[in-house]
Amino acid sequence: MLSQLESLSSNALTLEGVCELIEKKYHAGINKSCFIIDQFLTEHPQQRSGSSTSSELVDLLFHKLRDELTHIFLKESGILFMCIKKKCKNLTRQQCGCLDSKVVESVFKTHQVVINITQKLRHILNNYNVPNHCSVEWKACINEFFQLENMILQWIHIEQNFLYPKIHHTKEVSHQIKGNSNGK
Numbered sequence: 611m612l613s614q615l616e617s618l619s620s621n622a623l624t625l626e627g628v629c630e631l632i633e634k635k636y637h638a639g640i641n642k643s644c645f646i647i648d649q650f651l652t653e654h655p656q657q658r659s660g661s662s663t664s665s666e667l668v669d670l671l672f673h674k675l676r677d678e679l680t681h682i683f684l685k686e687s688g689i690l691f692m693c694i695k696k697k698c699k700n701l702t703r704q705q706c707g708c709l710d711s712k713v714v715e716s717v718f719k720t721h722q723v724v725i726n727i728t729q730k731l732r733h734i735l736n737n738y739n740v741p742n743h744c745s746v747e748w749k750a751c752i753n754e755f756f757q758l759e760n761m762i763l764q765w766i767h768i769e770q771n772f773l774y775p776k777i778h779h780t781k782e783v784s785h786q787i788k789g790n791s792n793g794k
Contacts, residue, residue, distance in 0.1 A: 643754050647754050650750075664734055672731065682724070685716075685720075690717070728758075728762055731759075
């Protein structure tokens, strides 16, 4: 999917279309993976490989990751994407405060937190390499961690390379048009 997006012109996707893609494919897919992992961690605490300390750290980091994702998805769906889809069509930066650079900067900071947590999980989970003696269920869970990381990285890539640059460009153009119509 990511290669398909990269081959598209960034102008071919509307802001609303990118928001829909993110919500339907990435938010939903990431939430589904988190549910699957959480279900395994809850129901099979003894089937993991490694020490109890690393198991506890995996639990802690995973739940921190899930909390960060839940928070940012609510912010995006409930504020940013709603603003993009309805409120901010053809408005200037001053008229559309939810697309202020501070809000976007906050999202970028959360992206970095999410990336850092996934990197720590990858390290603790031995780059998702599972010893042969581990259960089929644990191997499936590790595979789900791998899939989760891939979806997260794709989601962040799309937002940072397609969505937010389009928002910035749209606000600049809108601001220039508004300035020109006022005789500036």
